[in-house]
Amino acid sequence: MIGPELQKAIYAALTTPELPIVGAKVFDTVPSDTAAPYIHIGSSQMLDDGTDCADGWEVFTDIDIWSEPDMGSKLEVMTIGAAVVPRLLAVTNVDGFTVVISSIENVRYLDDPDGVSKHGIISVRHVLEPA
DSSP, X not given: OOOSHXXXXXXXXXXXXXXXXXXXXXXXXXXXXXXXXXXXXXXXXXXEOOOSSOOOEEEEEEEEEEEOOTTOOSXXXXXXXXXXXXXXXXXXEETTEEEEEEEEEEEEEEXXXXXXXXXXXXXXXXXXXXX
C-alpha cells in the first residue's frame, strides 16, 4: 500500500529549488496567516491498479494554486501553473516504488467567488508499482 511517499516526492519537486513567485510557500495544510500566492497539495485518490501477478496503484493528486493579484488577472496563477507542471511530470523517484506513468490529467484556472482570488487546479496522475 502507498503511504506518504508520493506526497513527499511531490513536495520535494515543488520546493527544490524554490519556485519563482511562490518561493517556499508549498503546504499540505495551509497556515491561516499565509498570504497568497501559495501552493496547496490538495486531495488525493488512490486506486488499486494491481493484477493477479503484481501490485500497483493509480494515484490522482490535485495541486491547488492560490493568487490574489492586484490587477484581477489570472496571469499570476497561470505563470505559477506553467512552472509547476514540468516539476510534477518529473516526479520519477518515489521511495519504495517505480513510477510507471506520470501525467497531467487536467489544468483549470478559476475566478474565486470572493471576487479577488484566482485559483489554479492541476490534477496529476501517477501509476506506481512496488520497487
